[in-house]
Amino acid sequence: MSGGVYGGDEVGAIIFDNGHQSLRVGYGGEDSPKAEIPTSLGVWEDATENSDSNHVGKKRYNIDVTAIQVRRKDMEIVSLMKDGMIEDWDMFERLAEYTYKQRLHALSEHHPILMTECPWNTRVKREKLLELMFEKFNVPAMYICKNAVLAAYANGRSTAMVVDSGATHTSAVPVHDGYVITQGIVKSPLGGDFITMQCRQFFEEKNIELVPACLVASKDAIREREVPRWIRKSGSQPTASWLSYMVRELLQDFQMNCLQVSDSPYDEDVANALPMKHFEFPTGYNDDYGSVRLMIPEALFDPSNVKGVGASILGVGPLVTTSVGMCDMDIRPSLYGSVVVTGGNSCLQGFSDRLNRDLATKTPPSMRLKIISANSSSERRYGAWIGGSILSSLGSFQQMWLSRQEYEESGKIILDKCA
């Protein structure tokens, strides 16, 4: 079965871009995803369903922003991802079912699906995904593509050094002519979640109680740094994982609104001169924040001063130079000439400018350095998804789809068609 069949306007392809923070999903050809759904689910056991002999409760899942906010004393928040890859297939299946039905209002058997994967995804996991989508979801056609390659496409490049800073890690992935150069991949565990953890530590040291908005019934308006006066919503005591997830959301709000990457290595005087930013917590506690706004994100570029971070962990600049250094001499200039910045954590104000500066001091003067970072933060956050949207609507791509017929005739070997 050849393409074209899938490429038409009537049966648009669906693009799934999976990450630790969320699944971005929508139709090929569109500018941005239709929905962004957390890839952490609420998991609990339904005791009312255990009437059969073995008394084991049935596992229940609460999916999407509103349902995971529901407070149950027995509901844990669990991520379905691990190290950039799908780990819990049952949870992924439920999330995909929910996505088709509740967010896309589409039937999986009507739309080809393009899925992103991290550059270090394993063969076993790719096969599992292929099997799940063809056999359980009955998709008519499918394709799996590396997220770094798609982020490069989204920025108009097929050769690039892709710097992806997401929730759980930051990676430097060299892409050449649309293929990942596997031996050049370098990553660090310093991403948005690490910044969140540093923020949490900062507030805990200051004895500021971190209470998510969904636990606050009412609060008084108070002056800066006054002890907050607020009333807790009644209800059962949530699990530690639920509380931690909700607090993470609150801290991400602080991260997005207050933090900024210093344009040169951290300097106390510069940091102290930075204008203060006001932040109010859900309890009503509020304060102005200054130097900490630069200090916390500094760890991404220079982890050497952070407690508990080993010397082997690289800042963003060295991730790139190390990665380029592992690639063939011939292509190094084209990698430095297209450093694509993507991922939610790269939306921190000043991220690209600092990377530019750190790399400029490390690259030979003869090497042209160009940092490519989309203007809007949504384009940076959705880089891989947007690349998938573009790819799936190219006429020349239509012959690339792995069709159901091919799957039925040849089985998983057809995966070799996906780079």
Ligand SMILES: Nc1ncnc2c1ncn2[C@@H]1O[C@H](COP(=O)(O)OP(=O)(O)OP(=O)(O)O)[C@@H](O)[C@H]1O
């Ligand atoms: N505007 C913003 N400013 C600062 N940080 C942001 C912004 N938007 C998102 N983030 C951070 O980006 C991170 C999520 O990034 P992204 O959506 O790329 O992750 P992911 O792809 O789901 O995760 P991973 O790449 O680890 O699998 C979170 O830590 C979030 O706080």
Ligand SMILES: [Mg+2]
């Ligand atoms: Mg990601």
